[in-house]
Amino acid sequence: MSQCLNPDCLFQNPSGYTKFCQKCGNKLLLGDRYGGQKIIGQGGFGRTFLAVDEYKPSKPPCVIKQFYPQFQGTSSIQKAAELFELEAVRLEQLGKHSQIPDLLAYFSQDGRQYLVQEFIDGENLAQTLESKGYFSETQIRNLLNNLLPVFEFIHSRQVIHRDIKPDNIILRQDGQLVLVDFGAAKYATQTALAVTGTRIGTPGYTAPEQANGKPIHASDIYSLGVTCLCLLTEVEPIDLFDDSEFEWVWRQHLKTSVSSELGQILDKMIQPAIKKRYQSATEVLQALGNQSPQPRPQPSPQPSPQTPDSLKSARGVDYTRLRDLLAAGKWKEADRETEGVMLKAAKRENERYFDSDSINNFPCDDLRTIDQLWVKYSQGRFGFSVQKKIWLEVGGKVDWDTEKKLGDRVGWQKGSWTLDFYLLTFNLQAPTGHLPRFWVWSAVGLIGIGPLMFFSRMESCKL
Structure with a gap:
């Protein structure tokens, strides 16, 4: 036809x-x-x-x-x-x-x-809910772990979706979730965030600040939290919120039990008050990771009594979790943890980005500790010092041409494209120097790849 x-x-x-x-x-x-x-x-x-x-x-x-x-x-x-x-x-x-x-x-x-x-071959979650019924806790955890990295991606491009709901999430045939319908999406520039805009979104799923025309990244987190509640209960958002008491009553409508850990995460995602809510998808992922049992590290990479790890920090940063993630071979989580501990060491965890002063004055003890942990547990394949050596080999400059040459060597490039975080190879089969590779942000947006921006500091720290 x-x-x-x-x-x-x-x-x-x-x-x-x-x-x-x-x-x-x-x-x-x-x-x-x-x-x-x-x-x-x-x-x-x-x-x-x-x-x-x-x-x-x-x-x-x-x-x-x-x-x-x-x-x-x-x-x-x-x-x-x-x-x-x-x-x-x-x-x-x-x-x-x-x-x-x-x-x-x-x-x-x-x-x-x-x-x-x-064309995305699959049904949206509203259709799945109708055909198969309510979601279990395991399904909700899988949904969050599958979709939150997509939020990290769009938010890193300064885009707010503004219409997260079951209808706009498709479960593809391969089991991956796909985010659709960007017709309501909005750029989250500093100027745009300061100005009241058009009120867009689906009633019930929309965060209070978005309903007032001032959406932020956390607005999408709110809508995703409400989406999870609907999938757990098969009840529309309007019936999950008690207007007279101004509180969510979703637990009263549960079809199956939900652990207190996941319940607390969902409660924080749907907080009407912005300051009490998760501010980013990364924060939710970290909360999910912290609530999940950590696998025991394999005996072979465990630090022996003769060669203890040096977790020295000039700023009192605890590197235990980074060490344990690396010892367990959890390279993706370790990459995220590396960005977090570096923000703490730079005293920029509130700002969530580095500026030139924080890079130029980054404590050498902390830079050395992070590098030594990566080098040790990757058997010399990953780490800042490994990347710096390759950087010097391809020109030793902080410019686009050198960045591309470095990217080609360590596997951050595919043709003319710089690979996004989700496309990296998180195992020891990755090219030498492939990890860590977090992004460095400034007050105005993305300014470069983390290790590249810290190479000059590595020089002065003699790494």
Whole structure:
């Protein structure tokens, strides 16, 4: 079947008709390439069609979104058009993540806007809830561990989704969760955060500050927490909150038991007061990790009495957890922990970013301790001193050309792309110098890869 995209027609043409609609004569191929198959969704902004890419031999499925607002008012339509265009922009910027749909095309045809995106084979969590019933604690933990790294990714790009809910999370056939519908997404620049904006979101899932037009990264955390409550209880958010007492009563609606540890995490995610809520996806992941039993380290990498680890710190930082994670071979968690302890050593844990002074005056004892732990437990494969040696070999400068050469050597580059955190290799088969590789942030955003920005300090510390 070939679906006509003309909103005044929408005729289903018999198989074999791929050029013009039998009923209205409208061109059936969008951009002479994408052929609609059937309508799979519609709302206030327009319709969504399942389609195929006729240019490719395998004719893979894709999704066409058509902007065709059903409401009246010039200002409302103009705002909706802006949001539709912004969704295309967001997908272009974020779609390189495997858990965000890739943007395939964006253009106008017959006076209407269209975007074409990757088809995600699976059902959204609202459909899963309806077909299979409430989620267990294990499923909720898996959901959080699967989806929070995606939040880290979009928030690191200064994007707030603003419409997290079961309908916008798809469980793909491979078991991965995919975040969709970036039509409400907003840039979280310092200027934007200071200005009251358009009130966007789904009632019940929306954080109080977002409902007042001032969303922040923690607003998405709130919405994800509410999503978890709905999945646990099969109850809508409005019935999980007691307005008279101004408190959540989700435990009264539970279908299965939830541990106090997970309950406390969810309670903090849905705190109406921003300061009492988790501020980032990383904080939630750390809380989940801290609540989970830590595997016992294997005997072979355990420090022996003859060669104890030096956990020396000039700022009183406790490196025990970093040591234990490295000893257990938990490289991904150790990379996150490295960023955390370095912020503490720089006395920047409140700011959550480094500035030039904190880098230039970073305590040498702490830099040496962190490096020695990485080198020891990776058997010489990972660590700042390993990376610095390679950096000197490729030019020893802090510039784009040297960064690319270093990235090629240690596996941080793939062609012209710098790999994001979730694409790194967290095992000993990774290239020499691959880890650690946290990001360094400034007050205005990303300024570079952590180790690269600290190389000059390593020189002065004689690492």
